[in-house]
Amino acid sequence: MSLRLGVNIDHVATLRQARYREMPDAPQVEPSPLEAALEAEAAGAHGITAHLRADRRHIVDADIQRLRAEIATPLNLEMGCTEEMIGIALRVRPASACLVPEHRQEVTTEGGLAVASQKGTLGPCIERLQAAGTRVSLFIDPDLEQVRAAAELGAAMIELHTGAFANAFGAERTAEIARLVEAAQLGQQLGLQVNAGHGLTCRNLPELFAVPHLQELNIGHSIVSRAVFVGLRAAVAEMLAVMVHYPHVSHPGNRH
Ligand code: PXP
Numbered sequence: 001m002s003l004r005l006g007v008n009i010d011h012v013a014t015l016r017q018a019r020y021r022e023m024p025d026a027p028q029v030e031p032s033p034l035e036a037a038l039e040a041e042a043a044g045a046h047g048i049t050a051h052l053r054a055d056r057r058h059i060v061d062a063d064i065q066r067l068r069a070e071i072a073t074p075l076n077l078e079m080g081c082t083e084e085m086i087g088i089a090l091r092v093r094p095a096s097a098c099l100v101p102e103h104r105q106e107v108t109t110e111g112g113l114a115v116a117s118q119k120g121t122l123g124p125c126i127e128r129l130q131a132a133g134t135r136v137s138l139f140i141d142p143d144l145e146q147v148r149a150a151a152e153l154g155a156a157m158i159e160l161h162t163g164a165f166a167n168a169f170g171a172e173r174t175a176e177i178a179r180l181v182e183a184a185q186l187g188q189q190l191g192l193q194v195n196a197g198h199g200l201t202c203r204n205l206p207e208l209f210a211v212p213h214l215q216e217l218n219i220g221h222s223i224v225s226r227a228v229f230v231g232l233r234a235a236v237a238e239m240l241a242v243m244v245h246y247p248h249v250s251h252p253g254n255r256h
Helices: 010-020 033-042 061-070 083-092 119-131 144-152 163-167 171-189 221-230 232-243
Strands: 004-008 047-051 075-079 096-099 135-140 157-161 193-197 214-219
Touching: 004 033, 004 193, 004 221, 004 232, 010 033, 010 047, 010 221, 033 047, 033 061, 033 232, 047 061, 061 075, 061 083, 075 083, 083 119, 096 119, 096 157, 119 135, 135 144, 135 193, 144 157, 144 171, 157 171, 163 171, 171 193, 214 221, 221 232
Parallel strands: 004 047, 004 214, 047 075, 075 096, 096 135, 135 157, 157 193, 193 214
Antiparallel strands: none
16 A cells, blocks of 8 residues: 555644634635635545644634534544543544644644653544544653553554654664554554654655555645745645655555
8 A cells, every 4th residue: 555645734723713713704705615625536546634733723613513514534633641632533523633742832732742651641542533433543742651652552653743844864864764664564463553653744755765564654844835926735745746756655554
């Protein structure tokens, strides 16, 4: 199976909120995250990712409902592990939910989940979501302890945080790639579906391709940035054109 692309459309909502936060129902509100999702799908995206944050700073509840009703590809809901978000996910029933740490002050998700030290909170959350048919992914740093903890909790997937890789150069980047390779190998051995995301671009993907067993990439910032100049459909197509060169055959995780 080829490497799949989930397009993160949060930044389309960020742009909308910059102007219309106080008047969400005005007829002139733009741009529409749903329209962005449909454009991404038209370009060949395999899924749509949206992060409903506790403070609703970009994506809002109505966006999630519209996306769930209108898109053709699977919806991946990024969310913090809170009772409020679990309730929403159980009502909306997205195909998958990616659990992320959420800190109010951060501009975007900064680090991976500390799974190993939060098993008591994460375990029941994973169980409830997966019992309702939503496959759970844990957004973690490429750290073997976290990969093991994700498998122990029964999550179907992990999403390896590639932010450190994206921000490192030279020897540091080489070291980050080695961490990602080891984490992906262990994830695969433990039966987890291995995904990756954060800070990925058309330029850094070829280096990421040293990492085996990847099945899905979630990419937002770079695609939306490029879309300002060439349009979203073309920006998604450019990313997909790079992704077809992923050299490893990816097999789905063998659990769930
Ligand atoms: N995956 C997760 C879990 C994220 O939190 C984010 C950022 O919202 C992304 C992927 C996409 O990252 P970027 O916008 O840097 O492509």
